[in-house]
Amino acid sequence: MALLELRDVAARYGPVRALDGVSLAVDQGQIVAVLGANGAGKTTTLRSISGTVRRSGQLLFDGKPLGRRGPEAIARLGVAHVPEGRGTFAELSVEENLRLGAYVRRGGSIDGDVARVSEYFPWIGSRLGQHAGTLSGGEQQMLALARALMSHPRMLLLDEPSLGLAPLVTREIFRIVSELNEKEGLTVLVVEQNAAIALEVASYAYVLEVGKVAVSGPSAELARNETVRKSYLGY
Amino acid sequence: MAEFFQQVVAGLATGSIFAALALALVLIHRATGVINFAQGEMAMFTTYIAWTLIENHGVNEWLAFGLTLVIAFGLGLGLQRVVIRPIERAPLLTTVIVTIGLVLIFNGLASLIWSAEVRAFPSPFPNDTWEIGGVAISQQDVGTFLTVLVLVALLWAFFQFTKVGLALRASALNPDASRLVGVRVGWMLAIGWGLAAMLGAAAGMLTAPTVFLDPNMMQAVLIYAFAAAVLGGIDSPFGAVAGGLMLGVGLNLIGTYIDFVGAGLRLPVALLIILVVLLVKPSGLFGKPITRRV
Amino acid sequence: MKRSDLTGVGLFVLAAAAILLLPRFVSDFRAQQFAYVGIYFIALLGLNVLTGYTGLISLGHGAFMAIGGYTTAILVSDQGLKLGSHTFSADVKDIWTIPLAGLVAGLIGFAFGFPALRLTGLYLALATFAIAVAMPGLLKYDRFEQFTGGGGGINLFESDARTRPLETTDPITFETVAEPIRFLGVEISSFNEWLYYLSWALALVMLAIAWFLLRGRTGRSFRAIRDSELAAASSGVNLATYKTLAFGISAFYAGVAGSLLAIATTFVNPDTYPITLSIFLLVGVVVGGLGSLWPLVFGAIFIQFLPLWAQEVSKAQGAPAVVYGVILILVMIMLPGGAAGLIRRLHSLTSRGYHRGR
Numbered sequence: 094m095a096l097l098e099l100r101d102v103a104a105r106y107g108p109v110r111a112l113d114g115v116s117l118a119v120d121q122g123q124i125v126a127v128l129g130a131n132g133a134g135k136t137t138t139l140r141s142i143s144g145t146v147r148r149s150g151q152l153l154f155d156g157k158p159l160g161r162r163g164p165e166a167i168a169r170l171g172v173a174h175v176p177e178g179r180g181t182f183a184e185l186s187v188e189e190n191l192r193l194g195a196y197v198r199r200g201g202s203i204d205g206d207v208a209r210v211s212e213y214f215p216w217i218g219s220r221l222g223q224h225a226g227t228l229s230g231g232e233q234q235m236l237a238l239a240r241a242l243m244s245h246p247r248m249l250l251l252d253e254p255s256l257g258l259a260p261l262v263t264r265e266i267f268r269i270v271s272e273l274n275e276k277e278g279l280t281v282l283v284v285e286q287n288a289a290i291a292l293e294v295a296s297y298a299y300v301l302e303v304g305k306v307a308v309s310g311p312s313a314e315l316a317r318n319e320t321v322r323k324s325y326l327g328y
Numbered sequence: 329m330a331e332f333f334q335q336v337v338a339g340l341a342t343g344s345i346f347a348a349l350a351l352a353l354v355l356i357h358r359a360t361g362v363i364n365f366a367q368g369e370m371a372m373f374t375t376y377i378a379w380t381l382i383e384n385h386g387v388n389e390w391l392a393f394g395l396t397l398v399i400a401f402g403l404g405l406g407l408q409r410v411v412i413r414p415i416e417r418a419p420l421l422t423t424v425i426v427t428i429g430l431v432l433i434f435n436g437l438a439s440l441i442w443s444a445e446v447r448a449f450p451s452p453f454p455n456d457t458w459e460i461g462g463v464a465i466s467q468q469d470v471g472t473f474l475t476v477l478v479l480v481a482l483l484w485a486f487f488q489f490t491k492v493g494l495a496l497r498a499s500a501l502n503p504d505a506s507r508l509v510g511v512r513v514g515w516m517l518a519i520g521w522g523l524a525a526m527l528g529a530a531a532g533m534l535t536a537p538t539v540f541l542d543p544n545m546m547q548a549v550l551i552y553a554f555a556a557a558v559l560g561g562i563d564s565p566f567g568a569v570a571g572g573l574m575l576g577v578g579l580n581l582i583g584t585y586i587d588f589v590g591a592g593l594r595l596p597v598a599l600l601i602i603l604v605v606l607l608v609k610p611s612g613l614f615g616k617p618i619t620r621r622v
Numbered sequence: 623m624k625r626s627d628l629t630g631v632g633l634f635v636l637a638a639a640a641i642l643l644l645p646r647f648v649s650d651f652r653a654q655q656f657a658y659v660g661i662y663f664i665a666l667l668g669l670n671v672l673t674g675y676t677g678l679i680s681l682g683h684g685a686f687m688a689i690g691g692y693t694t695a696i697l698v699s700d701q702g703l704k705l706g707s708h709t710f711s712a713d714v715k716d717i718w719t720i721p722l723a724g725l726v727a728g729l730i731g732f733a734f735g736f737p738a739l740r741l742t743g744l745y746l747a748l749a750t751f752a753i754a755v756a757m758p759g760l761l762k763y764d765r766f767e768q769f770t771g772g773g774g775g776i777n778l779f780e781s782d783a784r785t786r787p788l789e790t791t792d793p794i795t796f797e798t799v800a801e802p803i804r805f806l807g808v809e810i811s812s813f814n815e816w817l818y819y820l821s822w823a824l825a826l827v828m829l830a831i832a833w834f835l836l837r838g839r840t841g842r843s844f845r846a847i848r849d850s851e852l853a854a855a856s857s858g859v860n861l862a863t864y865k866t867l868a869f870g871i872s873a874f875y876a877g878v879a880g881s882l883l884a885i886a887t888t889f890v891n892p893d894t895y896p897i898t899l900s901i902f903l904l905v906g907v908v909v910g911g912l913g914s915l916w917p918l919v920f921g922a923i924f925i926q927f928l929p930l931w932a933q934e935v936s937k938a939q940g941a942p943a944v945v946y947g948v949i950l951i952l953v954m955i956m957l958p959g960g961a962a963g964l965i966r967r968l969h970s971l972t973s974r975g976y977h978r979g980r
Binding site for chain 3: 357361363411414415418419420421422424425426428429430431432433434435436437438439440441443444543551554558562595596599600602603606607610
């Protein structure tokens with residue numbers, strides 16, 4: 094059974110229809126990519142799942158409908174959304190950002206979790222007191238990811254992790270995502286403009302166009318298909 | 329010299345009252361961008377509640393102080409949930425007007441329930457002085473200053489070291505990201521209002537012994553609190569406290585040493601300070617310079 | 623002219639006619655109250671230009687009203703203007719001072735616009751608030767007493783002016799004749815009626831002026847500033863020019879209103895323009911509807927009549943304030959867009975052929 098399922102989901106910003114009937118599914122332990130051009134509705138898809146935007150249609154998490162839950166409640170269900178622009182608290186320290194990530198958890202050791210995420214992001218351990226706003230773009234992205242991990246999420250929503258980052262840094266981040274998926278079985282839904290790198294890491298992908306799913310399939314197939322690549326993925 | 333110290337101590341006492349109320353204003357402004365014009369009247373109203381506890385129910389003064397703080401917290405929290413939340417999405421001015429409505433309501437209610445006659449309010453501090461090196465220091469002044477200091481310190485510790493405190497700070501800084509990590513931002517705002525009301529209650533209860541209890545007693549204090557908040561930086565909690573203390577001491581010293589500034593001109597001097605600071609450095613002494621996001 | 627403009631003009635004429643006829647149907651006392659509505663309406667129009675259209679919050683427009691009121695008082699009163707040891711007795715016919723009072727207030731407002739350029743939003747609100755709070759104190763200040771009459775203020779006329787049968791003054795010879803004034807065939811028989819017609823004649827004129835002013839480039843520039851200063855500036859809108867202009871215009875309107883108020887109450891003193899006046903002006907603008915023009919009359923009605931109605935509910939001390947506050951909050955919660963917002967909603971409900979967007 095799919096961990097996350099969207100059936101015919103629609104969402105609007107005022108009169109603008111951002112999503113016009115999107116259906117997709119993410120299985121437990123999978124990495125799924127959502128691709129497409131600017132304005133295709135990728136970010137809105139994630140926002141619909143995390144409850145940040147009002148949407149219609151069916152959204153099922155673990156077989157149960159999400160209903161009209163807001164972002165706070167959905168976070169409590171175990172969905173960690175790393176938004177576009179990272180959403181780090183720039184005025185707070187690295188450690189405080191991480192602690193906030195663990196907000197929904199009751200019990201369990203936060204320090205233990207900090208140690209755990211520091212394994213994936215070794216630099217964090219020595220920079221706990223630093224203001225998050227003074228970190229580089231890549232470090233902020235990693236911090237946002239680390240923060241999401243603090244809550245032991247069942248599913249990670251990643252919005253354009255490559256945005257504003259150098260190619261090497263992007264590779265590193267995707268490598269870590271891949272590692273998390275392999276070692277911890279973390280289910281990931283990643284939205285990306287950089288289709289090439291997303292397809293390397295994801296096992297399945299959906300390509301959105303104007304708020305609808307235009308093409309979908311196993312990443313290997315999509316990457317091989319010249320027409321798909323040229324028409325939708327830009328390479 | 330002796331007079332200088334006396335004025336400084338007295339200034340610190342009044343300044344700490346300004347600081348408490350200014351901190352309340354800053355708390356709410358940081359979290360919501362709203363200036364709560366009713367902060368003073370809420371403080372006055374909760375002080376009346378304290379008075380009722382002490383006079384009509386024979387509650388011990390310190391216990392009444394504590395109880396009133398709790399009641400004030402509930403009042404602020406309730407107000408946010410009932411009155412402020414429905415207009416969250418409306419333009420800022422709407423909320424400002426609502427706080428003006430609250431001013432009328434609290435002021436009117438106080439007159440209605442307790443009548444407008446001026447009353448004495450018992451002070452938990454003895455009306456004595458200490459003699460230190462020839463200087464007479466009022467125990468009331470020291471007590472006031474220390475009480476506010478303790479309250480502010482407790483509040484600071486709450487914000488720095490507790491989970492809820494962290495969530496409160498995060499909600500004020502970035503409500504959207506806070507929601508994504510599971511913080512119920514709406515309730516955080518309510519708690520913010522509750523804490524602000526608590527600070528106001530403390531300010532009111534510390535003011536009343538000196539100026540006597542009447543429905544209009546906090547109006548001048550509110551203006552001084554605005555001046556303190558502007559001076560220190562309307563978004564800086566530290567600035568609010570520092571600004572309040574500086575204002576209190578400054579006004580006292582100006583009043584003592586500069587001749588034509590009599591008691592009647594203290595308020596205009598405070599207003600002048602507001603204007604000058606706004607023109608020269610709007611973000612205040614300790615605030616971050618205002619950057620405009622494009 | 624567009625069709626909607628023609629409708630507007632038509633409605634305007636209708637409203638003018640209704641206003642003209644109103645005093646025949648209401649008591650003399652009511653006429654006075656409606657005169658005050660007219661006065662507040664003028665002030666609200668001005669404040670709205672600044673706050674509703676340009677987005678600059680002012681909590682100090684009562685101060686501009688004070689300037690206008692005192693200007694008129696100084697010019698009209700028999701006390702005259704004392705400069706040094708010389709007394710200028712102007713004894714100018716009251717209504718001619720109104721535009722002058724507006725001008726003085728307008729110029730000061732315009733001048734205030736310059737330092738205000740540096741202030742945004744809340745900071746501007748606090749600065750204007752500070753000025754308004756300081757105003758009564760300034761007016762009482764003994765060094766200004768020769769101008770302002772200090773705490774006692776200035777009396778405009780002899781005290782029985784309001785009950786005296788009206789006289790007409792020949793505008794050229796300034797001779798006074800005891801003959802009631804005739805206006806458009808309507809005989810004005812009391813001071814209150816005269817005040818009513820004066821206020822509303824001015825109100826309608828100034829409404830028209832505001833409407834003309836705001837529909838063109840000026841209005842667009844104001845609104846651009848309100849919506850985004852940065853975008854406005856990059857589009858070539860000179861922020862300094864338009865912001866100071868907004869201040870000047872709104873101060874002019876407030877000055878006119880203040881002047882009328884002085885004539886209405888026949889005296890001015892530091893307490894006739896307290897901070898509560900500035901606050902209630904802002905309340906009136908928000909209740910009427912930010913960024914609207916004629917719906918502001920509802921705001922004016924609100925601030926004039928609600929205190930009185932609140933007293934009808936209960937005269938117990940403090941009760942009217944509670945009633946006023948509760949109603950104010952309820953209005954804000956239910957109608958965040960003010961009367962104008964309600965009108966817009968009703969409009970869209972009744973207009974058919976309007977595609978359902980939401």
